[in-house]
Amino acid sequence: MLAAMAMAAGTLIQGAIGFGTNLVAAPILALINPDLVPVPVILASSVFNLLVAVRDRGDQPWQIIRWPIVGLVPASVVGAAAVALIDKRELGILFAVLVLVAVGLSVSGLHPRPTRPALTIAGMASGFMGTTTGIGGPPMALMFQRHRGPQIRASLARFFGVGSVVSIIPLMIFGQVHWADVARAAVLIPGGLVGFVLSKHLARRLDHGYVRHAVLAVSALSAVIVLVRSIF
DSSP states (O other), X not given: OHHHHHHHHHHHHHHHHSOOHHHHHHHHHHHHOGGGTTHHHHHHHHHHHHHHHHHOXXXXXXXXXXXXXXXXXXHHHHHHHHXXXXXXXXXXXXXXXXXXXXXXXXXXXXXXXXXXXXXXXXXXHHHHHHHHTSOOHHHHHHHTTXXXXXXXXXXXXXXXXXXXXHHHHHHHHTTOOOHHHHHHHHHHHHHHHHHXXXXXXXXXXXXXXXXXXXXXXXXHHHHHHHHHHHXX
């Protein structure tokens, strides 16, 4: 029941702003049963990325995320190798600080323009963070913070859908994916469906001028969670 509630909360946020399952659900699931993360939650969240992508079509989302995907793929592979070679606590602290700085700059009125180099770098940061810390949403979400709600959700759902596949493949190569993980992911899906259904109503409310505020708030919260988890 607790795992179902955690997934429901995560997909509620993800369905409303385009990311958030790993941020909200993963820490709680890790406390309930460490075997539920990272592979089962990645597999389960990929299902909800697909559902959001079907629901929110956006305006040419694949064209928008093509450059971030270029950065995502190699960075995810490097991240999978880094997990075995570099202290994850140090990586977590570094990325948490960078995300908080980015949020601070956005609040002050400065925010990155979605140019090709910036989008590619955001994709790289997201892929590396997602593989090493389990939370890769903020870099991409901050890049699209000025877009409309449906466009943000459509773009991020497709990006993180591809990201889930890209993250799983290196983990499989390094022997971190097992059939038991698939069974655990299946257990998480029903609770997540509840959150996804409810997210439609929250998305409608946020679309009335509050999506950017939600993106900044959730990005800052994710950075704080990674920072605290890395320190303690």
